[in-house]
Structure formats: C-alpha cells, structure tokens
Amino acid sequence: MARVSLVERRRTQTRLEIAKVALELFAKDGYDGVTAETIAEESGVSLRTFYRYFSGKDEVLSPIMTSATERLVGRIAERPADEELHTAVERAYEQQSSDVGLAGVSPLIGLLTDVPTLRARWISDLRVIEDALVPVVRQRASRSLDDTQVRLTAAVIVTAFRVTLELSMRQGSEEPRTDELGRALRYLRDGAAL
Numbered sequence: 129m130a131r132v133s134l135v136e137r138r139r140t141q142t143r144l145e146i147a148k149v150a151l152e153l154f155a156k157d158g159y160d161g162v163t164a165e166t167i168a169e170e171s172g173v174s175l176r177t178f179y180r181y182f183s184g185k186d187e188v189l190s191p192i193m194t195s196a197t198e199r200l201v202g203r204i205a206e207r208p209a210d211e212e213l214h215t216a217v218e219r220a221y222e223q224q225s226s227d228v229g230l231a232g233v234s235p236l237i238g239l240l241t242d243v244p245t246l247r248a249r250w251i252s253d254l255r256v257i258e259d260a261l262v263p264v265v266r267q268r269a270s271r272s273l274d275d276t277q278v279r280l281t282a283a284v285i286v287t288a289f290r291v292t293l294e295l296s297m298r299q300g301s302e303e304p305r306t307d308e309l310g311r312a313l314r315y316l317r318d319g320a321a322l
Contacts, residue, residue, distance in 0.1 A: 143181050146167065147189055147190070154189075186245045189236060197256060204217055204268070214317045258283050261286065284316045285313070287316075292308050296308070
C-alpha cells in the first residue's frame, strides 16, 4: 500500500481542523447563522482557501465523518479473525464510543439529521462508510458472499449505526447506546423478521 504524501496528510488535517471549527460555530449559532466567510475567518484561512477545500458549507462537516469512518473501519478490521462479524462491529463501535462518547458526536448528528441541507450530505457520507466497509465485510464474512451480499451486509451495518445514533439523539441520550447497536446487529443477523 502506498504511503500518503505529506502534502495530502496536511490537506486532510487542514480540512478536519476547518470542519471542527465549523461544527463549533454551527452548534453555537445554528447552521443558517454561519457563513463560509465566518468559518474561514475563525479557522484562520482565507475564503479562497476555504473554497479550495470545500465547495460550500454544506460539505464542511464531511471530514469529521470521514475521519471517524476510517477509525471505525480500521477497528473492525483489526478485531480477532475468529470473532463473528456482528460482534467485531459491536466491539469496534464500543471502543470508538468510549474514546469519543456520544456527547462528542451529539452536535454533529443533531445537525446532520435536523438541517435539511445537511441531511442529504449525511446520507452521502453514510454511503462512503458503506463503501469503506465492503472490503472488511468480504474479509471477515463467515461464509463466501457474492458482491450483492457483501454490499447488502455493509449497508445493513451502516443502517444499524444510523438508526442507533439517530434514536440516541431523539431520546436525548449522552450515552453511545452500544447495547442498542448490538441488539440491532443481532436482529439483522437473525433475519430481521423478513
């Protein structure tokens, strides 16, 4: 696997830093109350630089999702090979949740589900997570799966994440609800009443 260049690592880090500033601003002033100019200014970059990294403020939170996705997918892949897939997903999610906690993602998930412009971006970012999970599902599957089955398995894992996070937000929970994710994954594993 090729190493990521220093320039690309810096670009990724800058995008993430801008995203974190944007998240703080959105949480404080609301999505509609924050402009790209404000995000750029608070991030210490020019507006031109902001637009070099993002096409608009609707995509500025994506690096946070991308970063979290990479960590979660890596953690799933690193779980013991003999662990069933649903258990590996649950344990990786528990580990990530204990590192971040729901309080750390509540503002993000709240914005992604409440702001119509960002909801579309949320769905797009979930697709990125699904794509990232495909090779991990293929590697960890307990039996041979065709391409459709691998993609469906990745999609139901992402759906379990989404539903669990969104329900936690609606219920006002500050806990990551790993037990709910585990129940959802087992339900899906057992056929989801289909």
